[in-house]
Amino acid sequence: MLHYFANPTRFQRLSRRVEPWLLTAMLVCFGAGLYFALFSSPVDYQQGHTVRIMYIHVPAAWMALFCYTAMAVAAAVAMIWKHALADVAAKATAPIGAAFTFLALVTGSLWGKPMWGTWWVWDARLTSVLVLFFLYLGYMALRDAFDEPGRGARASAILVLVGFVNVPIIKFSVDWWNTLHQPSSVLRMDGPTIHADMLTPLFLMAAAFQFYYFWLVLVRIRRELMVNRTRALRHRQASG
């Protein structure tokens, strides 16, 4: 299965066929999600209209973790089975993950100012997301730091995996260090505690972000494959 899709040409063909569907799904979800988020959802009795920030903030935070997990899985596959495509997927994911993490931080800050009265607090959740953001940046920097691309790919794959193991530890230690953030209110064992009318925009936006990721990552992977091909041709040009 993995080997079947690992062929770049086959991947290109498949990806080109899937992309329009993903794009459509993304646009539909964004349209519906934004309608519910901005116009057709109730105002929270505590948070007022700032609850609307949550429809971006929470899915962005989910995506931040999702992308990192995807990157770690791809890096592991690339390391263990030496799949070039998995390596490219990890590389293509990093900027998207970093963008979502950035959004989670900024929207969190924009929510925190009216609610907590400050743009930033050194609270456990915020801090661990900030650390996650640094991990993304570190990955991209390390990846780019070598003249020989293979070296950067291998080194950064190791970094992602080390980070993956370390993130829960960071999270735990920071939790212990200081906390102010409210507890999770959607993904709980006893069911969500927030109003169902708010779940609709939340999940629509989450789906939109998810489709956004899959569409964009395919585009970026195809681009990386072309870059690799260009590099191969450049080598031939130099030696020919």
Place this chain on the structure above:
Amino acid sequence: MSAFAVLFRREMRLAMRQSTDSFMVIAFFVVAVVLFPFGVGPEPNMLARIGPGVIWVAALLAAMLSMDRMFMGDYEDGSLELLVLSPVPLELVVLVKVLTHWLTTGLPLIVTAPLLFVMMNVPEDIWPVLLMTLLLGTPVLSLLGSVGAALTLGARRGGVLLSLLVLPLLIPVLIFAVGAGDAVLYGAGAKANLMLLGGMLLGALALTPWVTAHALREAVA
């Protein structure tokens, strides 16, 4: 095209194509500052008190980090010899190098600083003054750093040595920059501090290119 434009275009092109280098300086700057709340605790008043100093020290260290790169590439691949032998005055080459160093590290540091002001809970009244001190101070870092970078070319552990040489020279900049913030908080006004920083900048601008150029000629001899 003038020699300045030719040199500037090359330096900017090189900097742009290796933009992760300058991005890493910024990341270092942010990470170094972010470590402090973990070290001293997240108490907002305490962070506000140490904020300006921490941010300035981190900016100093971040700028030093990128400094040994200023001439190293050209030194290693032989370009520096050719720049010394070019009909263009070496002082101009140095000025262009310093300018691009500032544009790719100093300026991004200034742009990033407000973010850290927020995170360190720095009072908003002194933001403009602190930004002014950074605007006047970071070019001094690049200028004095260029002297150190030229002097340590080819030395063993050049990077560490460079920081060791240049950081003490930058203490006055640090004192007057952080002092400017305090002066505003105590209602004294920061004009005197800013004037002093401006004076240091002009002095550095007048003197360091010649010193650096001389050191570079030594380095390739």
Place this chain on the structure above:
Amino acid sequence: MENSNTIVSMTEHAGYVWPSYGVAALVLIGLVVVSLRAFRKSRAQLKRLEAQMPGKSDEA
């Protein structure tokens, strides 16, 4: 606390909600634009090289 359902009547926190959506739009659209531009550039470069190469490989 006011009870309106729509964002049109949102007054007190509009200054925080709109920037959130604005930043999100900016970042997400920006990333798409950057990615697509890089994609087109790489594709054009590859096309150009592939057009040059066949003759080259015959010489080699």
Place this chain on the structure above:
Amino acid sequence: MAVFSGRDIDCIRGERQVLSAAAFSLESGGALTLRGANGAGKSTMLRLMAGLMRPVAGTITWDGVDIADDPHEHNARLAYVGHADAVKPALSVLENVTFWGELAGAGGMAAADALAALGIGHLSDLPARYLSAGQRRRVNLTRALTSGADLWLLDEPTTALDAATTDALTSLIDGHLKSGGMAVISTHAELGLAETGTLTLGGAA
């Protein structure tokens, strides 16, 4: 008719005396080949001639004026091609060559022509990081062509070059000499230049 000459040149590198009482003289249209074993001071001699280093004793003069007295004038009339290739991997081949040409005032050949003359015209848009050692060497040599300088100082120009390029280089140097230029070349190979003097180094104890 310019005269480039040096006499009684002593030079110490590190703790070692590399040159002692070396002398040379060169007129417009003339070439000088530096010979000698490795470490005999060929590179040092070229660096002295370029003005990168100063001799401990002795003088190097251009039309009777010590080059140390007017380094800017001297820089404007020389093109130095050293061991290091001064090629920036991040720039394209053409960007690399154009930069040095423009910096020298672009009195010589156009960058594209210079690349073609050394047989690497087809690589001009290639990022220089893809170049082989021989190709980098040729990019480095183009600087002499684009500079429009009177005096070429070439340090082992034929290393990593194939026979065809060496011939091309020889005829380029010949052309330069015919148009009234000068060249000093350190080499192990026999270039077959039409008119050349030889300075053999390595006498220093």
